[in-house]
Amino acid sequence: MAFSTPTLHPLRRLWRYARGYRGDVVLAVLFSILNKIFDLAPPVLIGMAVDVVVNREDSFLAGLGVVDVDAQLLALGVLTLVLWALESVFEYLYQVKWRNLAQNIQHELRIDAYDHVQHLELSYFEDRSIGDLIAVLNDDVNQLERFLDVGANDIIQIGTTVLVVGSMFVIMIPEAAWLALLPIPFIIFGSITFQKKLTQRYARVREEVGLIGAMLSNNLSGIAVIKSYTAEKIERNRLAAASDRYRQRNRDAITFSSAFIPLIRMIIVVGFITILVYGGKMALNGELAVGAYSVLVFMTQRLLWPLTRLGATLDLYQRAMASTRRIFDLLDTQPKIRDGHFPLPLEQVRGEIVFDHVHFEYPLKASSDRPVPPTIEDLSLHIPAGHTVALVGPTGAGKSTVVKLLLRFYDVQRGRILLDGIDIRALRVRDLRQAIGLVSQEVYLFHGTVRENIAFGRPGAGMDEIIQAARIAEAHDFIMALPQGYETVVGERGQKLSGGQRQRISLARAVLKDPPILVLDEATSSVDNETEAAIQRSLDVIARNRTTIIIAHRLSTVRNAHRIFVMDRGRIVEQGTHDELLVADGLYAALWQVQTGSRTPIQV
Numbered sequence: 001m002a003f004s005t006p007t008l009h010p011l012r013r014l015w016r017y018a019r020g021y022r023g024d025v026v027l028a029v030l031f032s033i034l035n036k037i038f039d040l041a042p043p044v045l046i047g048m049a050v051d052v053v054v055n056r057e058d059s060f061l062a063g064l065g066v067v068d069v070d071a072q073l074l075a076l077g078v079l080t081l082v083l084w085a086l087e088s089v090f091e092y093l094y095q096v097k098w099r100n101l102a103q104n105i106q107h108e109l110r111i112d113a114y115d116h117v118q119h120l121e122l123s124y125f126e127d128r129s130i131g132d133l134i135a136v137l138n139d140d141v142n143q144l145e146r147f148l149d150v151g152a153n154d155i156i157q158i159g160t161t162v163l164v165v166g167s168m169f170v171i172m173i174p175e176a177a178w179l180a181l182l183p184i185p186f187i188i189f190g191s192i193t194f195q196k197k198l199t200q201r202y203a204r205v206r207e208e209v210g211l212i213g214a215m216l217s218n219n220l221s222g223i224a225v226i227k228s229y230t231a232e233k234i235e236r237n238r239l240a241a242a243s244d245r246y247r248q249r250n251r252d253a254i255t256f257s258s259a260f261i262p263l264i265r266m267i268i269v270v271g272f273i274t275i276l277v278y279g280g281k282m283a284l285n286g287e288l289a290v291g292a293y294s295v296l297v298f299m300t301q302r303l304l305w306p307l308t309r310l311g312a313t314l315d316l317y318q319r320a321m322a323s324t325r326r327i328f329d330l331l332d333t334q335p336k337i338r339d340g341h342f343p344l345p346l347e348q349v350r351g352e353i354v355f356d357h358v359h360f361e362y363p364l365k366a367s368s369d370r371p372v373p374p375t376i377e378d379l380s381l382h383i384p385a386g387h388t389v390a391l392v393g394p395t396g397a398g399k400s401t402v403v404k405l406l407l408r409f410y411d412v413q414r415g416r417i418l419l420d421g422i423d424i425r426a427l428r429v430r431d432l433r434q435a436i437g438l439v440s441q442e443v444y445l446f447h448g449t450v451r452e453n454i455a456f457g458r459p460g461a462g463m464d465e466i467i468q469a470a471r472i473a474e475a476h477d478f479i480m481a482l483p484q485g486y487e488t489v490v491g492e493r494g495q496k497l498s499g500g501q502r503q504r505i506s507l508a509r510a511v512l513k514d515p516p517i518l519v520l521d522e523a524t525s526s527v528d529n530e531t532e533a534a535i536q537r538s539l540d541v542i543a544r545n546r547t548t549i550i551i552a553h554r555l556s557t558v559r560n561a562h563r564i565f566v567m568d569r570g571r572i573v574e575q576g577t578h579d580e581l582l583v584a585d586g587l588y589a590a591l592w593q594v595q596t597g598s599r600t601p602i603q604v
Contacts, residue, residue, distance in 0.1 A: 010324035014144075018105050028101055031094035032153045036160040038087035043298030045080050050294045052076070081288055094153060110141045113330055121337045122409040131214025136330050139209055140323035147320030154313040158306055161362035165299045177444040182274075183267045184307070190264065198315065201253040202322045208246035213462050215242055230384045257315050275300040291294060336406055337408055337429065342422060344431040349516040350385040350420050351435075351547030353406065358415035360405060377570040379415070383563075385576055390558035392588065393567035399551045401570075403521050406549075407433055422427075438513035441522035443502040445494030451486040453494070453505055457513035465512060473508035474534040475501070500530070507538055516546045532557065555592050564588065 008016075018025065052072045055062075060073065103385040114137055125133075166181050218233050219226060226235055279296050282288035288296075360376040376398050383389050391399045402411050405417060408429055417424045424432055437457070446452045454469060456462045466486065478501055482488040494502045510518060520539070536557060539548070552558050559578040566574035566581065566588045574586050581588035
């Protein structure tokens with residue numbers, strides 16, 4: 001879920017986001033408070049024990065009816081056991097509640113952020129580093145989890161300590177209570193002011209984390225290129241420079257935050273000395289019971305020393321808020337591709353496609369001030385349902401862009417694209433893309449088994465259907481020759497398979513999806529002749545009664561298409577059958593002659 005309220009503080013937005021867990025939050029806070037109250041009881045028990053030893057039958061417990069000294073000590077022992085047991089019970093309860101809350105919220109936040117990212121347009125990923133996105137979805141979410149796991153409880157217990165112990169001072173020693181409590185506002189104000197100055201420092205730290213993540217992601221994905229160019233040392237130095245910047249940012253924050261505790265200690269000692277000296281004089285003068293004086297001394301320490309952790313707790317809080325801001329900034333990013341509302345059930349798709357005076361140019365990057373020429377300019381074409389058509393032309397003609405527009409990876413700036421007479425912008429994006437099977441030149445196989453990759457578009461498909469799809473794609477034989485057959489793990493990006501094997505598995509994936517429209521974008525451009533022949537045979541089978549769009553540089557793969565559209569600089573410059581285009585002796589004929597070796601390469 002996304003919120004369009006970026007001006008709100010991250011903590012308030014997090015509270016809104018976690019509305020389903022507010023009951024658990026209340027219980028977790030209650031358990032933290034009760035645990036701290038019972039944790040503060042031992043100093044009181046110590047004071048009561050001192051009171052029993054000093055005053056015997058005149059002690060505080062004697063006034064409650066327990067006159068015998070041995071009985072008083074026994075009662076203190078039983079009370080101690082009960083209070084320690086209650087403290088332990090509530091410590092268990094608050095840990096379970098806070099930790100589960102941390103797990104639940106980080107789980108939902110990561111899933112929601114990931115789902116939101118999946119629905120952003122393709123240009124978003126082209127303009128932003130994948131490593132930076134991974135840092136937000138993983139590291140930033142984990143940073144928030146660490147705060148909810150530990151920091152939230154610490155803040156609540158420090159607040160409880162100040163309130164409970166401060167109340168005791170006011171009740172037991174009102175004359176000096178204000179002196180003991182005087183350092184607290186300075187400590188809290190100093191902590192908040194100190195941590196505000198850390199906010200920007202930690203924001204810069206998070207930025208460096210994203211940059212390092214992006215570099216690692218890019219380098220590990222391109223490890224083969226790094227090795228082939230023996231660039232290991234260069235990339236090591238680049239990472240070392242980025243890591244050093246991260247270290248410097250952290251060092252800046254650490255240097256600043258480390259000064260907090262020593263300064264706070266000096267403020268704390270003022271309150272401790274006040275109770276120690278002033279309370280001691282009152283006890284000597286008989287104005288304060290010795291047991292009460294013991295309680296106050298112990299409580300002063302219990303009150304003030306935990307405040308030294310306030311800096312570390314607020315440090316964790318600021319880190320978490322910096323991460324939370326990045327997460328919600330991601331959720332605030334609005335998709336530019338708006339979903340349509342018109343349903344188009346798969347069984348009703350006929351597959352007629354019309355490009356009606358389409359104009360499109362890629363968005364201008366923020367780092368560039370040069371105008372971008374139109375990639376597609378006044379493009380019109382008609383593909384009847386069930387026909388096989390081809391888009392050919394030199395590199396940069398706009399062929400692959402046509403496919404991206406059809407799939408609504410981008411939206412046209414002018415004109416329209418119709419599927420079965422309906423503007424695709426009016427269709428639900430899910431229905432549109434379910435109707436289209438894409439086999440791209442850049443085959444992406446996920447880390448998993450061959451079976452899982454073929455069934456990617458239909459996870460519930462049976463094994464018989466998977467095998468049948470593999471047979472149509474002429475992939476079954478080589479799959480069975482693999483060590484575990486269909487259960488063989490293909491590795492990251494399918495690296496354990498050859499390019500031709502990956503391409504045929506990709507084709508089997510599209511066959512199993514059984515879409516009304518099939519798009520092959522340079523599907524045979526990087527495979528050997530044998531694989532090309534196998535794919536061509538498969539196409540002869542799966543293209544029947546299906547709208548098929550073939551984008552190819554190898555013209556031999558499209559010569560049997562019902563119609564061939566020749567593109568150049570974003571326009572259709574020729575169209576017709578293979579024979580008609582050869583007779584026309586235009587761009588297509590020139591490309592054909594170059595590929596068949598009857599003419600030298602043309603300049604395009």
